[in-house]
Amino acid sequence: MRSDRRTLGPGDWPSVRAGFRWNIPQQFNIAAACADDWARVTPDAPAIIDIGGDGLRRVWTYAELKDASDRLASAFRAWGVVKGDRVAVLLSQSPEVMVAHFAAMKLGAVVLPLFTLFGEDALAFRLSDSGAKVAVTDDANLDKLLGVAAGLDTLETVVNVGHRGRGIPRLDDILAEAAPLPAPEPTLADDPAMLIYTSGTTGDPKGALHAHRFLIGHLPSVEMHLERFPADGDVSWTPADWAWIGGLMDLAMPTLYFGRPLVSHRMRKFDPDAAFRLIRDECVSTLFLPPTALKLMRQTDVPGGLKIRAIGSGGESLSVDLLDWGQDKLGAPINELYGQTECNLVVSxxxxxxxxxxxxxGQAVPGHHVAILDAEGREVPPGTVGEIAVRRPDPVMFLGYWNQPEKTAAKFTGDWLRTGDLGQADEDGYLTYVSRDDDVITSAGYRIGPTEIENCLTGDPDVVMAAAVGLPDPVRTEIVAAFVVLRAGAARDGLEERLVARVRERVSPHVAPRRVVVVESLPMTATGKIMRRALRERAD
Incomplete structure (x- = not known):
């Protein structure tokens, strides 16, 4: 069954590319493919190896993953969740993340992954915009979620994976009392499955709606960047949060799709030594590691006894020195990959x-048509810088932005989805990432949009205007810097600490500015847009 699920055939690169054909069934459901199918074939095989923060280790089998998601799906159905409803998941990396995803998908509902570091403003926007009906969270995030839920009309039920909250349904009770779902709701491959919000680089975050087929669309790249994944004995782990498309779809979901063991363990703060111990102790062979994690791991001693076979990495360009370190010290290739929330893993x-x-x-992954376009949407010659674009139809491409048909249409020129990233291709089809649009900040593997940061800053009574930009940083690639214009007479004592804390608490710690600069005015275009490039140049 595992070999039948591979999308790339045997042979060398020319034969693999020439022989590639998509095989997208008319009916397809991610939950069935990642849990139920394996529960029938290998019920006792390890699905998720959970390493808790206290070091407690628990192995979930595929049979247990199916049973838990069946029972939670029954509870969802009893609360009125039907096909097309949105179910939010606000959890750190854990087996319960997959249980919640699969339970929703078995009803044909749409999963809304949410980052646990989001503050109330960020959560409120996404929950309100999506119209989520149910949310699953834990003790650590319950108060924050309940505080947001009080102001929402659509969010009807909150499920707690933990034990707090009187009157709140608890997952343990549901799994003990609910009857398993008799049968999942049939879904087409093109039916909606997941709603992942973009970073909000040009205005408020937009919900990218994906179909069940987008899991299949990820597979050719996963098989490439993890070196013909899966191989016998493969065990996978990523420190990337499963609320992020990189952690969820670049490794976690595909690992379960292929019936291999997936390690879950979310660090409060990435610790390279602890990461190496986990990789060694769990015999992890295949990893997705963001560039920042690799840079931090490079600064510490590499222990013996590692069994790493392949590493995929994306989000930022990797230096040649870092690639050489991976091969020399880890004994494994670090393969780059490229994509974005709307159309992920198209280059590898x-x-x-x-x-x-x-x-x-790398090159365009088989099955994906990637080109470099000029401003008019025409393909440019090799060696010419232009915008990276992907041609539709493509199974990994989004269905559209949630309730925003105009912005969906604006994402395309004809059949080309325009990424907003600049690159170039050589005569052999190798693509080089050159730069991105002026608004995106790339920090520690995250693509950060300035709008939410700026809106949060201008909510402070002393801030009249604000602009957020990225400044170079040797470890994080960039740090977030905020330029603010203050009201007349505003006091500056403690201002920076207050503004940083505001963004950290109301949006997310990972987007909080590491530098706040007070300026008299912001450079603007004739149409009133902030010229962020001028701010970066001023900082240099």
């Missing part, structure tokens, strides 16, 4: 197939 490297050229991201 694979050392084992000879698709590797240092300084580039």
């Amino acid at each position: 490297s694979c050392a084992g197939l000879g698709v590797l050229r240092p300084g580039t991201m």
